[in-house]
Amino acid sequence: MADGISERVRPRDRILxxxxxxxxxxxxxxxxxxxxxxxxxTNKMTLYRHFESKDDLIIECLRATACKAAAIWDAFxxxxxxDKLAQLHAWVRKASEMLANxxxxxDMANAAVELSETNHPARRVIKELKExxxxxxxxLCREAGVGQxxxxxxxxxxxxxxxxxxxxxxxxxxxxAQFVRMxxxxxxxxxxx
Amino acid sequence: MADGISERVRPRDRILxxxxxxxxxxxxxxxxxxxxxxxxxTNKMTLYRHFESKDDLIIECLRATACKAAAIWDAFxxxxxxDKLAQLHAWVRKASEMLANxxxxxDMANAAVELSETNHPARRVIKELKExxxxxxxxLCREAGVGQxxxxxxxxxxxxxxxxxxxxxxxxxxxxAQFVRMxxxxxxxxxxx
DNA sequence: CTAGGGTGTTACCGGTCTGTAACGTCACGA
DNA sequence: TCGTGACGTTACAGACCGGTAACACCCTAG
Numbered sequence: 001m002a003d004g005i006s007e008r009v010r011p012r013d014r015i016l017x018x019x020x021x022x023x024x025x026x027x028x029x030x031x032x033x034x035x036x037x038x039x040x041x042t043n044k045m046t047l048y049r050h051f052e053s054k055d056d057l058i059i060e061c062l063r064a065t066a067c068k069a070a071a072i073w074d075a076f077x078x079x080x081x082x083d084k085l086a087q088l089h090a091w092v093r094k095a096s097e098m099l100a101n102x103x104x105x106x107d108m109a110n111a112a113v114e115l116s117e118t119n120h121p122a123r124r125v126i127k128e129l130k131e132x133x134x135x136x137x138x139x140l141c142r143e144a145g146v147g148q149x150x151x152x153x154x155x156x157x158x159x160x161x162x163x164x165x166x167x168x169x170x171x172x173x174x175x176x177a178q179f180v181r182m183x184x185x186x187x188x189x190x191x192x193x
Numbered sequence: 194m195a196d197g198i199s200e201r202v203r204p205r206d207r208i209l210x211x212x213x214x215x216x217x218x219x220x221x222x223x224x225x226x227x228x229x230x231x232x233x234x235t236n237k238m239t240l241y242r243h244f245e246s247k248d249d250l251i252i253e254c255l256r257a258t259a260c261k262a263a264a265i266w267d268a269f270x271x272x273x274x275x276d277k278l279a280q281l282h283a284w285v286r287k288a289s290e291m292l293a294n295x296x297x298x299x300d301m302a303n304a305a306v307e308l309s310e311t312n313h314p315a316r317r318v319i320k321e322l323k324e325x326x327x328x329x330x331x332x333l334c335r336e337a338g339v340g341q342x343x344x345x346x347x348x349x350x351x352x353x354x355x356x357x358x359x360x361x362x363x364x365x366x367x368x369x370a371q372f373v374r375m376x377x378x379x380x381x382x383x384x385x386x
Numbered sequence: 387c388t389a390g391g392g393t394g395t396t397a398c399c400g401g402t403c404t405g406t407a408a409c410g411t412c413a414c415g416a
Numbered sequence: 417t418c419g420t421g422a423c424g425t426t427a428c429a430g431a432c433c434g435g436t437a438a439c440a441c442c443c444t445a446g
Binding site for chain 2: 025026027029030104105108109110111112113114116117126127130131134151153154155157158159160161162163165166168169170171174175176178179181182189
Binding site: 225227241246 | 433435437
C-alpha cells in the first residue's frame with residue numbers, strides 16, 4: 001500500500017504516461033482521448049484542462065518520449081565514461097534490444113507516417129527531435145574516431161529506422177534480424193579506413 | 194477526345210486507382226470512403242458493390258501497388274537482360290528517384306504502421322508481399338555474383354526502408370540524402386569480398 | 387422493344403470522434 | 417470556518433465514420 005507509483009501521481013502525468021503507451025501500441029489515430037483518460041483513471045475534462053487539444057497532447061508525448069531516449073544516451077556515457085567507441089557499441093546493443101522487445105517501432109517515425117498533413121504542428125517537433133538525435137549520433141561516431149562520421153551515423157540511423165519499420169511489416173524473421181551484424185560490420189569497416 | 198483514360202474506365206478501376214493515390218498521400222485512416230468515391234467520380238454504393246468493406250479495398254490497393262512494383266522489377270530485366278549487376282544498380286537508381294520524387298514512403302510499411310491491430314487482415318498480405326520483394330532482391334544480389342547475397346539484400350532493404358521513413362520524419366536533407374552513396378558503397382564492398 | 391444488370395441518388399443507421407458546458411465534490415490552506 | 421482550486425461526472429454538441437436500404441436511371445444484349 002501507498003506504493004507511490006500510481007496513487008500519488010498527478011492526473012496530468014498519468015495522462016501523459018498512459019497516452020505515450022497507448023499511442024505507441026495502437027497508433028495516434030487508433031486511440032481516442034476517452035480511451036486514454038479511462039486507462040489513466042481520470043476523465044476527459046481533466047485532460048482538456050491540462051492540454052489544449054489532442055494535437056497538443058501528441059506533441060507533449062513526443063517530447064516526453066524524446067526525453068526518455070536522451071536518458072538512455074546519458075546512460076551510455078555513464079556506463080563507459082569517455083570511451084566513445086564502447087558507447088557506440090552500447091548504442092548498437094541497445095538498439096537490438098529494442099528490436100527484440102518491442103515491435104511497434106519509433107514513435108516519432110510512426111507519428112510522421114500517421115500525421116500526413118504537411119502543416120500538422122507535430123511535424124515541426126518530430127523534425128526537431130529527430131535532428132537532435134542525429135546530431136548526437138554523429139558526434140558519437142566522430143568522437144569514436146571514425147573518419148566519415150556523418151556517413152556512418154546516417155547509415156546506422158537509416159539501418160535502425162529501416163529495421164524498426166521492417167519489424168512491423170515483415171516481422172522478426174525479416175531483414176531486421178541481421179541488424180547487429182550489419183551495424184557492427186559497418187562500424188568495423190569505417191574504423192578500418 | 195475519347196481519350197479513353199478517365200471516361201471509359203470502369204468505376205471499380207477508378208475507385209481502386211483513386212484509393213491507392215489517396216491512401217498513399219493521406220494515409221489509410223486519414224481518408225474516408227466517401228472522399229474516395231467522390232474523387233473517383235462515383236458514389237459509396239458502387240464502391241460497396243465491388244468491395245466487401247474498406248478493409249477489403251485496402252487489401253486490393255496493396256496488391257495493386259505490389260503489382261506496379263513488380264512491373265518496375267520487370268523493367269530492369271528488360272533494360273539490362275541477363276546483366277544482373279546492372280539491374281542491381283538500376284534498382285538503386287530507381288530507389289533514389291522514388292526518394293526524390295515522393296515523400297510518403299512505402300504504402301505497405303505505412304499501412305503496417307497504421308494498422309496496428311495484430312489480427313488485421315491486411316497484415317497477412319503486407320507480410321506476403323514484402324517477403325516476395327525480399328526474395329526477389331536476394332535473388333538479384335545472388336545472381337549478380339555477390340557472396341553474402343542475403344546479407345547484402347537485407348542491408349539494402351533496410352537502408353531503403355529507413356530512407357523512406359526518414360524522409361517523412363526528418364525531411365529530404367536528412368540521412369536519406371546519402372542513400373545512393375551508402376548503397377553503392379555496400380555493393381562495391383560486398384563485390385570485393 | 388424489352389428485360390436486366392450496372393450505376394447513380396438520397397436518405398438513413400448506429401457508432402465514434404474531439405471538444406465543451408454545467409455542476410458536484412473534495413482537500414487543503416489561510 | 418471559509419473559500420479556492422483541482423478534479424470528477426454527466427450530458428451534450430457537431431462532425432465524421434463505415435455500411436445499408438430503397439429506388440430511379442440508362443445502356444446494352446437479346
